[in-house]
Amino acid sequence: MKKLAVFALLLLPFMGWAQDVFIQHANGREFTSLNGKWKYVLDPYEQGQIGFMPVYENVKQKDKSDRIEYSFDDAQSLWVPGAWDAQKPELAYYEGSIWYRKTFDKSDLSNNKRYFVYVGAANYKSTVTLNGKVVGTHEGGFTPFAFEITDLIQEKDNFLIIGVNNSRLNDGIPSKVTDWFNHGGITRDVLLVEVPKTFVSNYFLSLDKNSLNAKSKKINGKLQLNGASFPQKARIEIPELKVNEEINVEADGGCNFSIDVKNMELWSPGNPKLYEVSISAGNDKVTDQIGFRTIETEGKKILLNGEQIFLRGISLHDENPLRADRANSVDDAKLVLGWAKELGCNFVRLAHYPHQENILREADKMGILLWEELPLYWGIDWSNPEVLENAKRQYSEVINRDYNRASSIIWSIANETTPSDSRNAFLGAVAEHVRSLDNTRLLSAACKKDQPGDGNTAKYYTINDPLMKYLDVVSFNEYLGWYGGLPDECREKVISSDEDKPIIVSEFGGGALQGFHADSLTRWSEEFQEYLYHESINMFDKIDGLAGMTPWILVDFMSPLRQLPNVQDGWNRKGLISEKGYKKKAFFELQKYYKKKEAEYK
Incomplete structure (x- = not known):
């Protein structure tokens, strides 16, 4: 025993x-x-x-x-x-x-x-x-x-x-x-x-936003060696930029550095430029493909490389729907990102947890911006300090993995969580932790908004979640016309925020069974979903400070919560594409809007 x-x-x-x-x-x-x-x-x-x-x-x-x-x-x-x-x-x-x-x-x-x-x-x-x-x-x-x-x-x-x-x-x-x-x-x-025996375990490189408009750009970096002893020097090489810099290694195996570079092309959706970067120390050398860009806010604008951008997005689960399995390959990543590009997206929300690394690396190559999040979601035990430490560990792991991915621009710290003292303190601590690890990206969360009046009868909605004070970008989910009311009620709603911050509509939409056709008021028909998208987009497009949206969702996905026979059958049907890869009518409604927004921001 x-x-x-x-x-x-x-x-x-x-x-x-x-x-x-x-x-x-x-x-x-x-x-x-x-x-x-x-x-x-x-x-x-x-x-x-x-x-x-x-x-x-x-x-x-x-x-x-x-x-x-x-x-x-x-x-x-x-x-x-x-x-x-x-x-x-x-x-x-x-x-x-x-x-x-x-x-x-x-x-x-x-x-x-x-x-x-x-x-x-x-x-x-x-x-x-x-x-x-x-x-x-x-x-x-x-x-x-x-x-x-x-x-x-x-x-x-x-x-x-x-x-x-x-x-x-x-x-x-x-x-x-x-x-x-x-x-x-x-x-x-x-x-x-x-x-x-001694190797480069971690490294972080980013473009200093203060050098954005300078002729000579500055790359800020740090690296960490692991081993029983450390060399005194490490080397950073970016051949295309003629960078070959020797840097000092501290006694603990870490080092911070800055490198001035000339003639750098900035990474963007229109020009997803990646540079080969090599880091060597002692007998170890690791080479990566890294793009350099800045992301920041100015009032109610999101600025990529100093230029205002509208995030034409879609939400996504980390599944290959065609085989009803977790995504785990480059081909899986190319499949869904290809659909997103066809939709007209320059932005994808990776919900509701960290996705496979392949999707980050393919997004770097394809020029698609990304929102990443941890599943701080329904039912979290906000008062449990061990859960908070778990959240910090998981965030550390995904930030360490994805820090050098130019495509990743937003860390989201929560989705559909109800305000309370314990929740607010928990997420405030998470926000502080994330910023301590990475101050080169924006912070957001899918926030709560008030629901005045009886049900959804009130005209004015205000996004007033106390979580907003920790965030750079205000985001919220809104399912008017699906969970309450009908699509035409969107015409009467006015949504606003008192914060001088950009707004992203992080979720909206409704379910449709691909191939089921009826009139626009018949629930589960493609026509109903198309009508809902039309009315919702018109409502959201009027928001002061609207900087993007990520409707729910690109593809139908598996969920035990969705059991309606002959319609859901274990699938959440809010996708714009079925689990067989067929596009629904709402796909083209959103595509039309994104073509218009792309023209506006050229």
Whole structure:
């Protein structure tokens, strides 16, 4: 029983220990992909053991008298990356623990290298083990994590076992109820990353907005080395800009620097210019593709590179609808971003959690601006300090991952949360944390507005959420004509804010079953959705300070909350495109408006 007690102690980190080292741009390092088929064992009681045997020990029968009560060798397989619910009908609504096993050899081990297991994301709590030893745990279903395995990896017969638990939690982020599918499993890439003994673990480069109008632009940066000892110098190279700068490394392995550059092309949707940037220190070198731009506000305007821009946006979930699975590839990213470009978008809201890194990198290439957020959403336990620390950790992880992506311009700290003293204090602390890590982007949130009068009968709406004082951009969700009233009631509404800040309509819309046609007052018809978009757009276009919108949503997406037979069937039907890839009539209504706005801002 002593072994069981030790195992229980080892599982204590399952409550949310974070990684010790963040590895930025893991795909840009030397790595071996561990994607593919993994064996799996169900753990429905979430004990981490089967038949009193720890699952991560990978027990095997050595002779005929040995007792074993599970077997990875004889188990079925799941593809990684991929949600388990998308692969096995019997796991469609399974919520609990599954332990995955991958075996591999590494014949070229070097004493001069360090080795890490890197996981792009696994939903929601993960325990990572190698060769029978627990190396770390992670909480958060959408952010990357890495654990060092240098002292455990061997040349042959390694077994990497990762336990993943997707149970919904009252003190989780998100909490228990969401309007999207709780895809379980290892949903993004798993890599075996190898680096020198001392390596560049993280780096941050951005354009100094104070140099925007100067002939010589300034790049501000910082980097962090990881290792037992550090070189005195590091080097930054941007060949196209003729940058080859040596910088001093501090005693803690960090350094801050500024570099003057001439003839820099700024990144923008019309000119998504990326530069090859290399950072080297000691025996390590990492190369990335980085664009440089500024984003700021001036009164009720959003300025990109000092010029006013209207954000022609759409909201998006991180799914490939065609296969009803979490998105996890470059092709998945190109599919949805291609649809957004066809719609006329220069902006996409990545809702309601961090999306796969591929979509950020493709948006950099395609010239699409992005809003990113954490699932601080319905039902969060605002008074729990551990939940606040969890939120800060998850934000740190996504900011570290995406800081160098020019496409990412807005961090959003909440969606549809009701004001209260505990909520306001919680989100105020989150806002402060985000700004402490990144002051180069704008801060927003989908705020509450007042609902005066009886239902939706009052003419004037004011966005008055106390959260607005922390934000650069005021955003709100409005479903008049769908959740209350009919589309023509939009004609009487006036929406305003007392803040001298830009406004984004972060959600609006309604459901339609693609291919169902009727008159414009028949609910669920394409004509109703088209009519609703027409009236809503006319209402929002009159807002003083309107700087953009991200209607809900680009594509129909999976949700257990949506069960109307023969209409929803487990899908939220507010998409402008069906899960089969067919466009609805409202797609073209919004496209027409965006063509008009694009002409206005040329």
